[in-house]
Amino acid sequence: MEMLWFWLVSVMIAIYAVMDGFDFGAGILHHLVARTDTERREVLGAIGPYWDGNEVWLLAGGGSLFLAFPKVLASGFSGFYLAMFMVVWTLILRGIAIEFRSHVADRMWRGFWDFVFTFASVLLPVLLGAALGNVVRGVPLDDSGYFNIPLFTHFGTHNPVGILDWYTVLMGVFVLLTIASHGALYLAWKTEGAVHERARKVALPMWVLTAVLGGLATLATAYVNPDIYANLPNAPLAWIGLVLFLGGLATVFWGQLRRRHLLAFIGSAAFIVGLLAATAACVFPVMLKSSLDPAWSLTAYNAAVSPHGLRAGAKWWFLGFPVAVAYFVFLFRIHRGKVKAASDGGGY
Amino acid sequence: MSDPVFWHRLQFGFTATYHYLFPQLTMGLALFIVLFKLLARRVGGERYQDAARFWIRIFGISFAVGVVTGIPMEFQFGTNWARFSQRAGGVIGQTLAMEGLFAFFLESSFLGVLLWGEKRFGRRVHDLAAWALFLGSWLRGYFIIVTNAFMQHPVGHRVALDGTFQIASLFTYLLNPWALVEYAHNMIAAVVTASFVVCAVGAYYGLRDVHQDQAKIFLRTGVVVGLLASLLVAFPTGDRQGKLVAAHQPAALAAMEGRWNSGTWAEINFIGQPDVPNRRLDNPLRMPGILSFIAYGAFDSNVKGLSEFPPDQWPPNIELLYYSFHIMVGLGTIFIALMALAAFQLWRGALAKSRWLLWVLLLAFPFPYIATTAGWMTAELGRQPWLLHGLLRTRDGTSHLVHSGETVFTSLGFAGLFVILGFLFVYLIMREIAHGPVPHGTSATH
Numbered sequence: 107m108e109m110l111w112f113w114l115v116s117v118m119i120a121i122y123a124v125m126d127g128f129d130f131g132a133g134i135l136h137h138l139v140a141r142t143d144t145e146r147r148e149v150l151g152a153i154g155p156y157w158d159g160n161e162v163w164l165l166a167g168g169g170s171l172f173l174a175f176p177k178v179l180a181s182g183f184s185g186f187y188l189a190m191f192m193v194v195w196t197l198i199l200r201g202i203a204i205e206f207r208s209h210v211a212d213r214m215w216r217g218f219w220d221f222v223f224t225f226a227s228v229l230l231p232v233l234l235g236a237a238l239g240n241v242v243r244g245v246p247l248d249d250s251g252y253f254n255i256p257l258f259t260h261f262g263t264h265n266p267v268g269i270l271d272w273y274t275v276l277m278g279v280f281v282l283l284t285i286a287s288h289g290a291l292y293l294a295w296k297t298e299g300a301v302h303e304r305a306r307k308v309a310l311p312m313w314v315l316t317a318v319l320g321g322l323a324t325l326a327t328a329y330v331n332p333d334i335y336a337n338l339p340n341a342p343l344a345w346i347g348l349v350l351f352l353g354g355l356a357t358v359f360w361g362q363l364r365r366r367h368l369l370a371f372i373g374s375a376a377f378i379v380g381l382l383a384a385t386a387a388c389v390f391p392v393m394l395k396s397s398l399d400p401a402w403s404l405t406a407y408n409a410a411v412s413p414h415g416l417r418a419g420a421k422w423w424f425l426g427f428p429v430a431v432a433y434f435v436f437l438f439r440i441h442r443g444k445v446k447a448a449s450d451g452g453g454y
Numbered sequence: 455m456s457d458p459v460f461w462h463r464l465q466f467g468f469t470a471t472y473h474y475l476f477p478q479l480t481m482g483l484a485l486f487i488v489l490f491k492l493l494a495r496r497v498g499g500e501r502y503q504d505a506a507r508f509w510i511r512i513f514g515i516s517f518a519v520g521v522v523t524g525i526p527m528e529f530q531f532g533t534n535w536a537r538f539s540q541r542a543g544g545v546i547g548q549t550l551a552m553e554g555l556f557a558f559f560l561e562s563s564f565l566g567v568l569l570w571g572e573k574r575f576g577r578r579v580h581d582l583a584a585w586a587l588f589l590g591s592w593l594r595g596y597f598i599i600v601t602n603a604f605m606q607h608p609v610g611h612r613v614a615l616d617g618t619f620q621i622a623s624l625f626t627y628l629l630n631p632w633a634l635v636e637y638a639h640n641m642i643a644a645v646v647t648a649s650f651v652v653c654a655v656g657a658y659y660g661l662r663d664v665h666q667d668q669a670k671i672f673l674r675t676g677v678v679v680g681l682l683a684s685l686l687v688a689f690p691t692g693d694r695q696g697k698l699v700a701a702h703q704p705a706a707l708a709a710m711e712g713r714w715n716s717g718t719w720a721e722i723n724f725i726g727q728p729d730v731p732n733r734r735l736d737n738p739l740r741m742p743g744i745l746s747f748i749a750y751g752a753f754d755s756n757v758k759g760l761s762e763f764p765p766d767q768w769p770p771n772i773e774l775l776y777y778s779f780h781i782m783v784g785l786g787t788i789f790i791a792l793m794a795l796a797a798f799q800l801w802r803g804a805l806a807k808s809r810w811l812l813w814v815l816l817l818a819f820p821f822p823y824i825a826t827t828a829g830w831m832t833a834e835l836g837r838q839p840w841l842l843h844g845l846l847r848t849r850d851g852t853s854h855l856v857h858s859g860e861t862v863f864t865s866l867g868f869a870g871l872f873v874i875l876g877f878l879f880v881y882l883i884m885r886e887i888a889h890g891p892v893p894h895g896t897s898a899t900h
Contacts, residue, residue, distance in 0.1 A: 155566035158521065162562050165528055166554030172531065173551040176543020183532025183539075184853035190533050191526075191864045195871060198522040202875065205518035209882055252536065254855035411544035412620035419548055426555035433563035440567070440575060 107416040109391070111174035112406040114423060116386040118167035123382060124288075124375045125160035125434075129153035131289010133200070133227025134282070136220060139293060139304040143213075146220060147447035150204060152296040155441050157204060159434065161197070166430070173419045177251055177409035178393045185245060185253040186237065189269045193233050200226035228282065235281025239274030242385070243267070243330050244403075247396035251404060263330050265397060273330050280316070280323045284381075287312040288374045291358065295367035298444045309370075310362055317355060320381075331395075337388045344387035350380030461861035462534045462852045465868065467834070469526050471827055472872050476520030476879075478826050481595060481641065482648020483513045484588040489675065491584050505671050506584070507572070508891030509652070513587075514569045515882045519875060521562075526868070534861065538841050538851030544620040545611045545627060546604055549597040557594035560586055595644075596637055603633035606833065607702050608842050619845070632698055636833075639691035642683050643829065646789060647822040649680030653796070654819035655887060657812040668891040670806060673815075677800050681793040688786050693748070699836065700749035703843065705763040706836030709772045710779040711745055713759045720745035720757035724784075728776045733761070769838045778831035785825035792818060 132153050140146040172179050183190055199222050207219035246253045246265055258268035261275075270278075290312060293305035328335055338344055357373025389395070393409060396402035410416060487506050494502035528550070531539045564586035572580040604611075610627030611619045621627060656672025659665040700707050707713075712728035712735040713720065722745045726738035743753035750757070760768055769775050796815060799805040805812075837843055841851040 154570075158562035158565055159559060162554060162558040165525075165558060166551065168528060169547070169551035169554040172539065172543050173547035176547055177540050179532045179543065180536035180540035180853075183529060184534070184536035184856050187533050187853070187856050187860050188863070190529055191867065194526045194529050195867065197525050198871065198875075201518065201522040201525075202878070205514070206878060206882065209515070210885070251540075252853075252855050254853075254857075411547065411618075412614060415544045415548070415621045418621060418624045419551065422552065423555065426552070430555055430559040433559050437563055437566075440571075440579070 107413055107420070108174075108406040108410045110420065111170070111410065111416055112386075112390060112393070114420075115167060115170050115174060116382065118163055118170055120379045120382045122160070122163035122167055123378050125156070125163055127231075127285045127288045127378060128292035128371075129157040129160055129289070130227045130231055131285045131287070132293055133223050133289070134231070134286040135289055135293065135305065135308065136224045136227070138308060139290075139301050141300075143216060144447045145299075145301050146216070147208065148297050148299075148301050148445050149293065150207065151447055152293060152445040154204065155437055156434075158201075159437065161201075170419075170423070174411060174416060175393060175404075175406065175409040176411060178404050181247065181252050181404060182394055185247075185255060186240070186269055187254060188257050189233060189237070193230065196226045196230045196233070200230070231282045231285040232275075232278035235278035236270055236274040238281065238385070239277030240269060241394065242277075242327055242334065242389070243271075243273055244395035244397035246398050247394060247402045247404065248398065249402050251402070251409075267397070273326055276319075276326055277323060280319045283312065283316045283319055284378065287316045287358075288371075288378065291362075291367060291371040291374050295371050296445050302444075306362075306365075306367070310359075313355075313358055313362070313374075334385075334388045337390075341387040341390070344384045347380045347382075347384030347387055350376045351384060352380070354378075354380055456858050458854075458856065458858045458861060459849045459852055461858050461865060462856075463848065465861055465865040466530055466534060468865065469523070469530065469868055469872075471830070472868075473520065473523040473527060474826070474830065475823060476516050476523060477591070477595075478644040478647045478823070479651060480513055480517045480520055481591045481644040482646070483509055483516070483651075484584075484591050485645055486648055486652055486675065486679070487513060487584050488588045489679070490671075491581050493675075501667055501671060504891050505668055505675075508668070508886075510568060510584075511886050512651075512883060514565075515879065515886070517565065517587075519879050523872070523875070534853055534856065535841075535851050536853035536856075538846065541618045541846060541851075542604075542842060544614075544618055545608075546601045548621060548624065548627070549600045549604075553594055553597035557590050557597060561590035561594065564590070592641060595641055596633075599637040599640060600628055600630060600633045602833070603630045603636050605840075605842055606636070606837055607632040607698070608845055613845075619842070632702070635691060635694045635698055639687060639695050640829075642687045642691055643822070643826050645679060645683040646687055647826060649676045649683055649793075650789075650815075650819045650822045652676035653680060653815045654817075657816040658887070659890070660806055660812050661809060661816065665890045665892075673796075673805055674800060677793060677796045677805070681790075681797045684786070684789040684793045688790060692783075692786065696748050697750070700757070703836060704758050705760065705767050706769055706775070707749060708758055708760045708763070709769045709775050710832060710836060712772070712776045713745070713757065714761055715759040716756060716762055717759070718746065718754045718756050719743045720749070720755075722748065723780075725780075728773055730772050767839065769835055771835055771838065775832065775835040778828040778835060782825050782828040782832055785821050785828070789822065789825070 132149050136146065136149055140149045168179070203219040203223040203226065207216055207223070210216070243263055245255060246267065255266070256268050258270040259266050261268070261271045263271050263273050287309060290305045290309035294302055294309060297305065354373045354376030358370050358377060361367065361370025361373055391406040392403045393406060394404040487509050490502045490506035490509065494506065531550070564583040567575060567579060568583035568587055571583065604627065607630065608619070609630045610621065610623045610625070612622040614620050652672050653676035656669045656676055659669035660673065699710075711723060712726060714733045719742045721740040721742040723735060724739045724741070726735040726740070729736050746755040746757055747753050749755065792814065796805060796811060799808055799811055839847055839849075841848045
C-alpha cells in the first residue's frame with residue numbers, strides 16, 4: 107500500500123509536470139514567440155482552456171501527498187517555508203495575469219500583464235527545479251523529522267545548506283530550459299502562422315541546450331548524491347524511466363526534423379515523465395532525505411498514514427482519477443485543431 | 455507579538471477570511487446562473503440568457519480571484535501548521551485530496567467553456583458547463599466543511615499509538631452531523647450574499663433608469679431567492695448549528711453570549727459589552743429564557759456559564775467572539791426583515807417605484823459579507839483554544855521550527871498582494887457593472 111501511494115503521488119506529480127509544463131513553457135516564451143496583441147492572444151488562447159486544470163494536478167498531487175504521507179508534507183512545506191510562499195505568490199500572480207489580461211483592451215494594461223505572466227512563468231520552474239534538487243541532495247532533517255532552512259547560505263551543498271546552492275540552481279535552470287523547450291513544441295503543435303514559425307525555430311536549439319544541461323545535471327547529481335545511482339541495478343522502473351527519457355529525447359528531434367509537431371510534443375512529455383520516473387525509482391522509498399543521518403530520512407514506510415486510511419483512499423482515488431482524465435480528454439477534444447484569436451475580441 | 459503562534463493564526467485567519475469573500479459570491483452566483491439558464495428554457499426569451507451572461511462575467515472575475523487566493527490555503531496546512539498536518543493528516547488528508555480529485559478538476563475543466571465557450575460550443579454545452587460549475591463549487595464546499603467540521607467536532611477517527619489521528623470510518627467522518635448542518639448553513643449563507651449582490655445591481659440600474667428589463671429580473675429573482683435564503687439560514691440551519699454548539703462546545707456558547715454563571719431561564723443579550731477581567735456584561739439589553747430555548751428547546755433549561763469550565767478551556771478571545779456572534783445574528787435578523795419588506799413591495803408591484811427601498815437594497819450588499827465573516831469568526835474563535843476540539847490545542851499544531859521572522863515576512867507579503875488584488879477586483883467588477891447586461895457582441899472589450 108505504501109509503495110502504491112508512493113507511485114500514485116509520483117504519477118500525479120509527473121502529470122503535473124507535463125501538463126502545467128506546457129502552459130508554463132508557453133509563458134516563458136510568450137514575449138519571444140508572440141509580438142503583436144493578436145499573436146499574444148493566440149499563445150494565451152492555446153493554454154487558456156487548460157492552465158487552470160493543469161494546475162489542479164499540483165493541488166491534487168499535494169492533496170494525495172497529504173492523504174498518504176502527511177509527515178512529508180508537514181516537514182517539507184514547513185522546512186522550505188520561504189520558498190513555498192514564493193511558489194504561492196508566483197502562482198497567484200500568474201493566474202491573475204492570464205485571467206485579467208484580456209478583460210481590458212488597452213495596450214498598457216495588457217503589456218503589464220504580459221510581463222507578469224512571463225516573469226511568473228520563468229520563476230516557478232526554477233523554484234520547482236530547485237525543490238527537486240533539494241529532494242535529491244537531502245535536507246538536515248533531525249530525529250523529530252523536521253528541518254527549516256533559509257533560502258540560501260554559502261551556495262555549497264554541505265551543511266548548513268540553503269534552499270538555493272550551486273546544485274539546486276543548476277537543477278532549476280535545467281528544469282526551466284526543459285519546460286521552455288516543452289512549451290515550444292506545444293505552441294508549434296497548437297498554433298499556426300508567425301507564432302508557430304517562431305516556436306518551431308527556437309525549439310531545436312533549446313532542445314540541444316536541454317540535452318547538454320541534462321547531461322551536466324546527471325553528472326552533478328552523481329557528485330552530490332552518489333547513492334542515487336547505486337539503486338539503479340535493482341530498480342527496474344528506473345530502467346523503464348531511462349528508456350522513456352532517452353526515447354523521448356530521440357522522438358523530439360525526429361519529430362522536429364520531420365515537422366511532426368504532435369509527435370515531438372509527445373516525445374518531450376515522455377522525456378519529462380521518464381526523468382521523473384527514473385528519479386522516483388532511484389530514491390524509493392526515501393521521500394525526503396536527511397543529510398544528517400540516513401536513519402532520519404522520511405520514507406514511504408515511516409511517513410505513511412495507517413493502512414486502513416491508505417486502502418480507503420485508494421478505493422475512491424481509482425474512481426476519481428479516470429473521471430479527471432476524462433475531463434481532459436473532453437477538453438482537448440472540444441478544443442482540437444489550431445488556435446485562432448477570436449476576431450470579435452472574445453476569449454483570451 | 456513575537457509569539458510565533460500569534461502570527462501563524464493571524465496569517466491563516468487573514469488569508470482565509472480574505473479568500474472566502476470570493477467563493478461565497480461565486481457559489482451563490484453559480485446557483486443564480488443555473489436558475490437564469492433554467493428560466494431561459496422555461497419562460498423563454500433572450501432576457502434570461504442576457505442575465506445569465508452578465509452574471510457569468512461577474513462570476514468569472516470573482517472565481518479567478520477565489521482560485522488564486524485559495525492556493526495559499528492548501529499550502530498553509532503544511533507551511534504553518536505542520537504538527538497539525540502531521541497528526542491529523544491521516545484523517546483530513548482524505549477530504550483535501552477528494553476536493554482536488556472530485557471538485558477542482560470538474561470546475562477548472564468547465565470554467566473556460568462557461569466563460570468563453572457559448573458561441574463556439576453552443577447552448578447545450580454551455581448549459582452543461584453552468585451545471586458543472588455549480589456542482590463542482592458546491593461539492594468543493596462540502597469537502598472543506600467536512601474538514602472544518604472534524605476540527606469542530608472530531609468523529610470517525612482513532613488515536614494511534616504515536617499520537618497521530620487515523621481514519622477509523624470514512625463514512626462516519628464524511629457524514630459528521632456537524633458537517634451536514636454547517637454545510638447547509640454555510641451554503642445558504644452564500645446564496646444570501648449572492649442574492650443581495652444581484653438585488654444591489656438591480657437596484658442600481660433601477661435607480662439610474664438604465665437596463666430596466668434586466669433591473670426587474672435581477673430584483674425579482676434576487677428578492678425571492680434572498681427571502682427564502684435569509685429565512686433558511688436562520689431556521690432551521692442556524693438554529694441547528696446553535697444546538698450543536700450547545701451540545702458539543704458549551705464553553706464556546708457561554709463565551710458567545712458573555713455568560714459567566716450557569717442558570718435556568720438563560721437570557722439572550724441583544725446588546726452589551728463583555729468585561730472579561732471583572733466577569734460581567736456591561737449595559738446589557740436582554741430577554742430571559744431565549745438562550746435556553748435556542749440552546750435546548752425549552753425556556754427553563756439550564757445553560758452553563760464560563761465559570762463552570764476551567765479557564766484553560768475558555769476561548770482566549772471572548773470579546774471578539776462575543777461581537778462576532780452578535781453581529782452575525784443581528785445582521786441575519788435584519789436580512790429577513792429587509793427581504794420580507796422587499797418581497798411585500800414586489801408582490802404589490804411597487805418595488806421598482808419605491809426608490810428609498812432600492813437605495814436600501816443597493817447599500818445593503820456589503821452586509822452579508824460581514825455577516826458571513828462574523829459567522830466564520832464565531833465558529834473559529836469559538837473552537838479555540840483547540841485546533842481539534844478536545845484533542846489538540848492550537849499552540850501544539852504550528853510549525854515549531856518556523857520562526858516569527860518568516861511568518862511576519864509572509865503575512866506582510868500577503869497583506870500587500872491582497873490589497874492590490876482587491877483594487878483590481880473592484881475595478882474590473884465596476885467596469886462590468888457600468889458596461890451592463892447588454893446583449894453579447896455589442897462591446898469591443900468582451
